[in-house]
Amino acid sequence: MAIEKMKLVVASTTPDQVMPLIESVMTCPNFHPELATTMIQEEDGGYVYPNDRVYDGYLSRCDRIAQDLNLDLSSNEKERFTFDEIEASIRNAESWYKTLHSQESSLSSLTEDDKTAIKKLREYPLDSIEDSFIGMNFGRIPNGSLSKISDYNKERFVFTPLHKTKQYTWILYVCLEQDREMFQEMFESLYFEPIAIPTELSDISIDENDLKTFQNVYGYLRSQAKKEVFYKYIAVYENRVYLSGFVPEDKITKFESIFDDSVEVKEFEANAQTNVTPPTRLKNGWFSAPFESLVSMYGLPQYGAFDPTLFFSITYSLLFGIMFGDLGQGLVLVLLGLYFGNKKGMQLGKVAIRIGAFSMLFGTLYGSVFGNETLLEPLLEPFGLPIHVASPDFTTNLLLASVALGTILILCSILINILVSLRRKQFDRALFSQNGLAGFIFYGFIMTYMALKFKSGIDIMNPITIVLCIVLPLGVILLKEPLTHLIQNMSMKPHEGWGAYFSESIFELFEVALSFVTNTMSFLRVGGFVLSHAGMMSVVMTLKEMSGAGGLLVVIVGNIIVIGLEGLIVGIQTLRLEYYEMFSRYYDGGGKPFKTAI
Missing domain, CATH: 3.30.70.100 (Alpha-Beta Plaits)
Incomplete structure (x- = not known):
């Protein structure tokens, strides 16, 4: 539920110790290097470490030979070679390569x-x-x-x-x-x-010793080419070289221990250099961690910003479970998730375990087991269950409940935005925007009024509440820019003048009010998919009754289709609600991912 705290570290040594420095850093899986061009300030005398990428060129030649000759180049990377030995081995291998191609060319002309x-x-x-x-x-x-x-x-x-x-x-x-x-x-x-x-291709013989040498040369080149990648991260100042990057705060001691006495390591606050953006590495609990991949699809949070993964994981699972409630089908999702998540290491598999569990929960409340809505009735009746979602008497309540759920989630999103913006001292966004305090009061009052009026006939609409909860919040949203200038000790007058400002802002205010309506109505799809799921399974069960002895096969095939087709659609629609109706209110993304160079 947080973004891991980072430290900016700078490791320095003498130019003749560049390779040992790189070799040490390559053993650390928690180091995010920064390009030397980013760290070097203008006219500070630094320059990027010279990088000819010699080994990378040799490696390209070896890869071409290995691919064409179908050689397995697994090798011991610890053996070292001089440039003359490397060149001799590659030239020898290229002679095999040329022989092969000359024979292939000869055969192709026949x-x-x-x-x-x-x-x-x-x-x-x-x-x-x-x-x-x-x-x-x-x-x-x-x-x-x-x-x-x-x-x-x-x-x-x-x-x-x-x-x-x-x-x-x-x-x-x-x-x-x-x-x-x-x-x-x-x-x-x-x-x-x-x-x-022509000579037969099978007659082209490769000496075993030459092949073994070539394999070892390839391994050495591969290890050296990996080290060459680090040259672009190394800056040179006078008689020392510097490698800069970010390390998680709790890994600093371990990072320092990988170097010998020839390397000096200094640490700074993550934001110490204003032109360098610290990377983001999410740190979440067992339940929400698999949902990080879905959050990252929208964009990683910026370093030090709010991580929405926990809120996202709970609301996503809740919405999916409501729309795809079935005890049996949810169990299938859990089993598939266990296989693909734990056996194959797929993050979406782990997501399936969690949303499948919520499907099982709501499936129990609906009394649905692979579409059969009578199997659980004896167990649920003492508790006033199941909820017959397909009943015509329940349809209106279901749709109203969907709107109520959407209202709560939108208000929660606005509240998150207020808290996050206050923490970042973005007072204009926290107080004057449609996703700030003004929007929270306006939207919350309108939805509360409608709920009380519809449910119990209580009317809270009067001149005082109209002024305080409708006129004043809309006026604040309308005057967002002048009020922002005011709290920043600037002139309230808009840059384009009052006339142009009002003519444009009035239309924007109308758009804000309309967006609240459309965003709320968007959650009707929650109830719609509940009814859709129940309807599809009703069709499957009807076909089962009509199929006689083949009824079991119809149920199996029908459930497979529903799980595959509707499960995918519900997953996408839930993601849409998260991105467009909630993320758009409080989350910006734009973070830089934490990446190692190895």
């Missing part, structure tokens, strides 16, 4: 008939032929020229056909090496087309 002939050719023991004495050539020759080869049968060569089509025959001829040039000219005159015999 036709299917070429490949068929080569496949036949590989049946011959060509590897046993001594290249220094015997010459051979492989290719295709037009069928019309094939018969003319017999004219040269007295020459010292032999040939064998390998594959034949309507136009060509693929042949291999063998001769003495000393006669190779002569026979090349002869076959060229017969329109022979030589084809290079």
